[in-house]
Amino acid sequence: MKALVCRDFGPIDNLTWEDIIDPSPKKGEVIVNIKAAALNFPDNLIVRGLYQFKPNFPFSPGSEGAGVISDIGENVENFKIGDKVSFICGWGSFAEKIAINHKQLIKIPEGMTFELASATQLTYGTSYHALIQRGRLIESDEILILGCSGGTGLAALDIAKAHHARVIAGVSSEEKATLCKRYGADDVVIYGSNKLDKNGQKELSSKFKEKSKKGGFDIIYDPIGDCYTEPALRSINWKGRYLVVGFAAGEIPKIPLNLTLLKGCEIVGVFWGAFTGYEPKNNIDNIIEIGKLLKAKKINPFISKELPMKSAADAIRMIGERKVLGKVVLVNE
């Protein structure tokens, strides 16, 4: 089979699309012929050795996917050859096949495409857990979403609107603002793509505050961090919840703790991967709820691009260059 292969941590250019030996299933595993695999921000970090997980070499990046079971090992329950499944794998989905434990599989509902099944797991799983369990979202909430046109951001916007919240999208460009408005954002703040100094941060904080109708945001969803976090936190409402999702902009910000005292607010960590391990039953409940929202067409995941799997390295480069809107999905023909 063919796969995108990483033989050492380093630049994206070192990744190769090459022939490797087909996987065979160990006890509890199945082989999935991958049809579609969604791109995620950590794919850009993991191949450069910058992610919290560091796989043994050689490995293929790609943290989620969907396809058809083509082989089954011993002790596999509830699945058979030919079943259509989606999965989260951490790495390994930018390939034609993967060996994966049956406990990591979800059957794809009738009528759902592989592309959609692959693209609604990680980002929707994260944003649903973030807003519902960690943010305790209610209908009257006003929400600020940073990096709103990206994978997790757009999923958060979709879920928040499905719950009738008022949403302000924070983005770096007009193009991204247009997408978020089209997607349901009530208003936008464009913060540009340059790092902000103290004055720039003060100005941004005022812009955020001006957009709130309640004197501050009840929930702030932050997948970008860096110089954007403190201005956003300064625009939070009394008893607001600040959701720490990621640091796509680079630096992990340090926050003056007096801000939480002044606003009576909470800074809340979100780690969806750990949540699925610590609270598997609650995660299943979330997946069911996301499925219901999809079926009722209350949420509508945005796939901006489908590319052939052999172009996975180009896609990984693109997400690091801030060029991805919503989800990009790699497809095996």
Ligand SMILES: NC(=O)c1ccc[n+]([C@@H]2O[C@H](COP(=O)([O-])OP(=O)(O)OC[C@H]3O[C@@H](n4cnc5c(N)ncnc54)[C@H](OP(=O)(O)O)[C@@H]3O)[C@@H](O)[C@H]2O)c1
């Ligand atoms: N905590 C969790 O459980 C969890 C789960 C999934 C993902 N994450 C993390 O959440 C973050 C976002 O993931 P995602 O899937 O939404 O990624 P994404 O699709 O690439 O979106 C990230 C957004 O961040 C913004 N950004 C700001 N500075 C950037 C930079 N220097 N390079 C790239 N993007 C930059 C971009 O929007 P603008 O240009 O508009 O600023 C971009 O749209 C990542 O750090 C990821 O690791 C965390």
